[in-house]
Each structure stands twice: as C-alpha cells, then as structure tokens.
Amino acid sequence: MPQEKESKIQQKLILSKSSTLFWEKGYAETSMRDIANECGFRPANIYNFFENKESILFEILFQEMEDILTPIRNLAEDESIDPRDGLKQVIANHLRMTLGEKRNAKLLFDSGLNNLSPKNRKKIIKQRDEYDRICLSIMSRGKKAGIFKCENERLAVYCIASMIARSRIWYTPDGRNSVDDIIEFMYEFSLKGLGVVKTGAKK
C-alpha cells in the first residue's frame, strides 16, 4: 500500500488552499494566517513545509503551467497531426484547464509574476515561451501546408491565447455557455480568423 507520506499530504493541502485563496483574493491580499486558518493549523506550521510565502506561489504557478503544457508538448514536433486539430487541442486543453475547477478566478498568473524572485520568475517565463513555441510551430506548419493564411503568426498566437486566458474573467459556470460551447466557438472563430474558409471535418 503506497500510502502517501504525511509531509506530502500537508504540502498538498497548503498548496490547494493557497491556490484557492490566491485566485480569489490575490497574492498580496492573502496572509499566511488566512492559509493556516483554511488548513486548520497555526501559521508557524507552514514553515515546516515551505520556505516562505513566495515558494508557495511559485509552486502553484509552476504546476498549473505544467498542467497546461504537458498535454500539448507532443504537438510541437509531430508532423502527422493536422494543424487544425492541433489548434483545437490547444484551445480545448487550455480552456478546460482554465475554466474547469476554479471559480471566481482572478488573474493570479499575470499579477503574480511580480511577486516572484527573479530566479523563479525566469522559470515560469520559460514555460510561457514553450507554450508560445508550440503554438507557433502549429501555425507555421498550417501556413506551410496552405491551410492557414495568416500573415503574422506571432500576433495570431497572441490573439488566440488572449481569448483563452481572459475567459477566466468573464466565464461563469452557470451562464448560458458551457465550456464546450466556448471551445467550439473559439475554435471556429480562430479558424476563420486564420483564413480557413471551409471547415475541414464537419464532425
């Protein structure tokens, strides 16, 4: 029975509670007391599992970015995948990660970068660069194949990623649009925006 070590359990508890608090109230507005309260112990105990407040933030940002990256890492080099499907996978995966669990989500990712030490900030930015690279490679292949007719691939990536990332702001789980609706809409919108006239597979 590979029972998880106690220390790992508490670490995960702290990360989980902190994540909710950071997203809801913001990093600066969340105190170590808030986190400890939510976990059911005193603030001092947090320091048995984390070096300081910043390391908690970093762990959260890094893991979340990793969750976004992992399912699409293969898309960058795999030449056998239709760029349209690649685009759809990126959009669907990112949107599901973004809108899936969290509620009342604010923009921890963007504002939180400022609260990181230069060393940790660099690590997150490296993840972002990888995300950009994956998307760009899909764009390039789509363009080379004559499917995408976009002039500025980088701007296209930024625009599409912006639509996705910002959905955190306006999306409400009980609204008129499901996550799947949004995925479908953004995919079609992006495809047309990229100059793809006829939808490939009518699925």
Place this chain on the structure above:
Amino acid sequence: MPQEKESKIQQKLILSKSSTLFWEKGYAETSMRDIANECGFRPANIYNFFENKESILFEILFQEMEDILTPIRNLAEDESIDPRDGLKQVIANHLRMTLGEKRNAKLLFDSGLNNLSPKNRKKIIKQRDEYDRICLSIMSRGKKAGIFKCENERLAVYCIASMIARSRIWYTPDGRNSVDDIIEFMYEFSLKGLGVVKTGAKK
C-alpha cells in the same frame, strides 16, 4: 487666464503618479508612502485631497474606463455607420487607449476591482456593461444586415474584447509590431472570425 486651482493640480499629480505605480506594481503593493514620495511630499498630505487609498483607485479606474467609452458612445445607436467601421473604431480606440501611454502595464483593471467598495465597484461594472452593450449593438446590426455571420454574438464580443484587453500583457512598445499593426491585425482577424469573407474597403 483660466489658471488651474492648486488643489486640482495636486489632485491630478496624485492621480497620475498613483496610476503609474498601480499599473506597474499593483494596488496592494503600492503604499501611500510610495505615492507621496513620487509626488514630492509626505503621505499625510494625500489626505488633504483624497479621502483614502481606495478613492484614488476608483478615480483612476473610472476615468480610464470613461476614456474608453466616450469615443464610442455614439456607435450604439447610430444606424448610419457600417458595422465593420464600428468594429474597427472600437478596436482601434480601445487598443490605442490600452497600449498608448502606459508601459510595463499589468492588469490593474481586473485585479483592482476587488479592492473597491461595493458601491464603487458597481459603478465600474456599469461602465463595463455599457461597453458590452455598445459592442453587442454593433454585432446585432451587422448580423441583421447580413454582414456578420456569427452565431453567438455575446461570445464574439467577449473574444474580441479579450484580445484587446490582454494585449497589455504581451505588447512591448519597442517590439516588431506597432500599435497600428496590431489594430489592423485584430480588425482583420475579427472580421474573418465573424465570417466576413471579402474585406469591404481595401483602404
């Protein structure tokens, strides 16, 4: 000679310096001492011109939103304007406001809402609703005229607005793309995304 009153001058100075600091460092991370330092006097003096820190934030957010709204208020009802031109005006105006002066811009607008009192927050949200209404009315007219072929107008508005608002994150004034480049790209991208096949006027 309509010389400005001293009190108004200091108020504007405080607002200007605070705006820069809030955008660069974030609201919570900016102290009244920071603001006073930037203005060249002591913190206590700020309270001769503003009730408290929150009222400064509110004034900034409200004014900025007003700057975005004012130039496009006429677009909501004016039936004589081509929806394509309406769309372009919204994009161009908003982007110019967003990317124009500020640098190192973070997402004050989104995270800052949490720091407002319920009463003030309601006022800003009212402005946002007006923005949405203007965009939606342009969409509807474009759709009714058979120009836009979008199915979900609300999602379309959110997507386009997201591209614009988030450009604050990735835009750099010294980068490869000028503001005008971005305007042109987003306009074309949105137009195609909305199903407009042939560009109306080729400039």
Place this chain on the structure above:
DNA sequence: TTTTTATTTATGAACGACCATTCATTAAAA
C-alpha cells in the same frame, strides 16, 4: 499698500493593525 484674518497646503509624530518570519518548546509518530 500694508496689515490682519481666514483658508489651504504641508508636516512630524504617533496609533493600532496586520504582516511574514523566527525560535524555543512541546506533542505526536516512526
């Protein structure tokens, strides 16, 4: 114009609150 009065602008010092973090110590688990 000068002098007096009122008003505005600016200050230093202090307040209470909360902050992240440290540390010696105890309780629990291995």
Place this chain on the structure above:
DNA sequence: TTTTAATGAATGGTCGTTCATAAATAAAAA
C-alpha cells in the same frame, strides 16, 4: 530514541490613517 509535526510568543517591519500644528497662500480690512 530519533525524527517529524505543531504550537505560542515574540520580532522587526510596513501599512493606512489620524491629528495637532506649522508654513504658505489668498482674501479682507485698514
């Protein structure tokens, strides 16, 4: 017995804000 988990108390710091007061400016009266 050794390691891990949890605690209470305390530290030094920063925060927004208040307040009595001083300096500067404007208005009114002489």
